[in-house]
Amino acid sequence: MATTLVDSRNGVAHGDKSNGSIAPSKSTDKDLSSVLGVHKSPDAFGSYAFSKVSLPAGSFFARITNPIPTSTIAYTSVQVSRDKHIELNSDLVYTNHSCDPNLEYDMERFEVRVGKDRDLRKGEKLGFFYPSTEWEMVQPFECNCGSERCIGLVEGANKIDSETLRGYWLNRHIAELVAERERSRS
Numbered sequence: 001m002a003t004t005l006v007d008s009r010n011g012v013a014h015g016d017k018s019n020g021s022i023a024p025s026k027s028t029d030k031d032l033s034s035v036l037g038v039h040k041s042p043d044a045f046g047s048y049a050f051s052k053v054s055l056p057a058g059s060f061f062a063r064i065t066n067p068i069p070t071s072t073i074a075y076t077s078v079q080v081s082r083d084k085h086i087e088l089n090s091d092l093v094y095t096n097h098s099c100d101p102n103l104e105y106d107m108e109r110f111e112v113r114v115g116k117d118r119d120l121r122k123g124e125k126l127g128f129f130y131p132s133t134e135w136e137m138v139q140p141f142e143c144n145c146g147s148e149r150c151i152g153l154v155e156g157a158n159k160i161d162s163e164t165l166r167g168y169w170l171n172r173h174i175a176e177l178v179a180e181r182e183r184s185r186s
């Protein structure tokens with residue numbers, strides 16, 4: 001039986017650690033499947049999303065159309081504000097973390113965009129910077145993105161120094177929490 005640990009700060013439950021098998025999404029999204037493909041692997045956490053299209057830097061990629069609010073933080077959940085989390089409930093869940101991301105997950109607009117620094121090419125693995133949405137993560141992992149700027153252990157933004165975070169596009173709730181952390185230290 002699954003156990004949950006309740007975080008007394010915000011009433012959010014932390015789910016049991018997962019062994020890396022995502023339950024199939026119940027929703028289908030034709031718009032999404034025209035831009036995003038999934039390479040499924042039998043290895044735990046080995047699956048990934050790739051782009052079916054080439055798009056210019058900064059352009060719209062996909063709408064997050066079927067989010068399901070959740071009170072359980074899991075390796076699949078995405079933080080949308082200080083105290084709210086959702087499950088993406090679509091193949092967007094297969095987007096890996098990257099330390100040199102080609103996507104931005106904007107959880108205020110429920111919109112996924114191509115990053116502003118370069119064009120997206122068809123066939124590229126898709127990645128967003130997980131600490132751009134997550135303040136705390138229940139299942140940190142060692143990153144294998146292979147980027148020159150790889151941060152190594154991927155944890156929530158609360159564990160990452162502000163200088164590193166300044167190099168990334170961040171959701172407003174993360175940017176605010178980083179600013180508060182800075183103020184409390186000065």
Ligand SMILES: C[S@@+](CC[C@H](N)C(=O)[O-])C[C@H]1O[C@@H](n2cnc3c(N)ncnc32)[C@H](O)[C@@H]1O
Nearest residue numbers: 045046047075076093094096097141143144145
């Ligand atoms: C929401 S899932 C993404 C899809 C996942 N790769 C899968 O096969 O189910 C998030 C998990 O994928 C793995 N993951 C994502 N990005 C990674 C990266 N850059 N390096 C290593 N593992 C990664 C981690 O185990 C993470 O908890």
